């Protein structure tokens with residue numbers, strides 16, 4: 001699938017990569033939210049420091065942009081250890097991993113992003129390295145292949161994954177501490193935005209920060225990106241201060257609505273409601289209706305709509321919830337509406353079927 005650029009996408013784009021470094025908190029106290037993870041990690045690190053030992057291996061799981069890389073850098077900083085970063089897709093052969101591991105120094109923190117995308121042979125080498133701080137490097141090929149054991153200095157592996165379920169148990173079991181990163185509450189995102197605004201020298205009012213936070217999909221990376229776009233607008237169209245009105249007008253230019261939905265999200269939801277009476281409708285049909293690839297609808301638009309309780313995936317197809325009708329300002333079709341002839345799982349009006357004639361669009365609710 002071609003990557004789809006979205007201002008509210010959680011993956012890092014080129015600009016994010018270029019500007020995120022100075023916005024990262026550098027110690028646990030400066031890291032906002034994720035209270036439980038922070039508290040547990042603090043204990044793990046303090047205990048390791050008190051023993052004069054290297055910290056246990058750590059696994060972070062969770063959606064992109066929630067702070068996994070930032071926390072792993074904090075682990076290195078808190079341990080006073082060097083930090084190195086690599087990723088699963090960059091390690092396609094066991095030899096790639098052996099080269100990295102054999103150059104680690106004592107106590108170094110190795111951050112392995114997208115650990116679920118490493119090759120199987122590298123994964124097997126990693127188990128041994130994590131457990132025994134040793135790897136077998138195979139020299140030669142065929143009958144002449146000989147494993148040469150190589151001792152490694154103690155190090156801390158910090159793995160990050162968006163798909164913890166894809167990790168094989170022997171790998172998962174070798175992490176001493178595993179944490180799942182949750183989406184952030186709006187109040188936490190407001191703190192992230194105020195902190196970033198201070199670092200970027202942007203004047204922002206509390207209501208302006210709240211406006212951005214509400215549209216940031218629970219994700220600090222998106223909050224920081226929206227802040228940068230709102231700052232541009234404030235400089236060009238206003239007096240540079242981010243007020244509620246400025247934030248709201250700026251994000252309207254980018255077609256990000258009050259709940260953080262963008263044009264694609266609203267197109268999917270709009271088609272589901274106005275063409276298919278709220279569903280159920282098959283994914284392929286829905287994708288054709290919005291002129292997008294099936295994968296784009298399924299992987300790019302739907303996860304957030306499902307998370308927000310606006311859309312449900314049911315065995316009979318995609319279904320809009322009552323909240324979806326309310327969000328688009330439409331009244332759900334009444335029970336037994338001739339436009340749909342069916343009753344869906346979300347009560348009155350959520351029925352409807354691809355084969356049915358498209359229902360009439362209702363005027364906005366008062």
Ligand SMILES: Nc1ncnc2c1ncn2[C@@H]1O[C@H](COP(=O)(O)OP(=O)(O)OP(=O)(O)O)[C@@H](O)[C@H]1O
Nearest residue numbers: 020023024031032064065066067068069070220221
């Ligand atoms: N708790 C937080 N407090 C303040 N800023 C944060 C926090 N979490 C993340 N950020 C900011 O959000 C941005 C993205 O964070 P980070 O790169 O650590 O996310 P990630 O989970 O590693 O994402 P990916 O999986 O895409 O690599 C960074 O600019 C970082 O400063």
